Amino acid sequence: MFTDTHCHLTMAPDGVEATVARAREAGVHTMVCVGTDLASSAECVRIAAITPGVWASVGIHPNDAIEATDAVLERIEELASRSSVVAVGETGLDWFREGAPRVRQEESFRAHIRIARDHDRTLVIHDREAHDDIVRVLQDEKPLPRVIFHCFSGGPDLVETCAAEGWFMSFAGNVTFKNAKDLQAAAAVAPTDLLLTETDSPFLSPHPHRGKTNEPARVAVTAAFLGQLHGCTPEEMGALTSANAVRAFALPVTASDS
Secondary structure (H helix, E strand, O other): EEEEEEEEHHHHHOOOHHHHHHHHHEEEEEEEEEEOHHHHHHHHHHHHOOOEEEEEEEOOOHHHHHHOOOOHHHHHHHHHHHOOEEEEEEEEEEEEOOOOHHHHHHHHHHHHHHHHHHHHOOEEEEEOOOOHHHHHHHHHHHOOOEEOOOOOOOHHHHHHHHHHHEEEEEOHHHHHHOOOHHHHHHHHHHHHHHHHEEOOEEOOOOOOOOOOOHHHHHHHHHHHHHHHHOOOOHHHHHHHHHHHHHOOOOHHHHHHHO
16 A cells, blocks of 8 residues: 555546546545646546545645735635545745745745644655755644655755654655655665655655656655665555555545555
């Protein structure tokens, strides 16, 4: 059993049904479809409502934070109340692209935290070259719901902080890249009870598929690599990360056995 904690099914090149079918053939039975703007968030909710084993996360990506107006955030909050929605995000800070002013990113981030807290939804964090400020905001906004650092990009120091706070760390296909030694070092010391894996499909396809369109089925490749780092089999790592995902997203217990 493998659980993909972060995928963009709205971008599936040959359709959602075919993509989900291949995932199930690969042993991936539970997926969280993540929205990055209002339109994709609404589509994730629609997909999750009609596709067994698929859940939704809704939010405005920090690079689009300029779009996080009061009206849009009200709509995101309404979507967050739906039964098929388990998380809010991806939200956070991006100091690499800076597609929106920093002040607007932080305002949007804090608004998403409030929505997640009010509706008891897991918070899915986008953190790109903004580790210290992400941690600052999260610590300032306590108490928090469950927190996942999507596509974890920090080093052992950030792992230590996340472990101390009980925040989940989700590793994508880039952890398998040959030039990702620092990320691999972080993954190797991440506590196994806070470890998750994901595809971030259609991005970050793992080695040996690097450069190709990614899809949820390939989360098994990343899980197997994480298993090597932690000295366990792909099946053991799959079971471990799937059980963690049930806790991280407060999924029905039966979701891990579907």
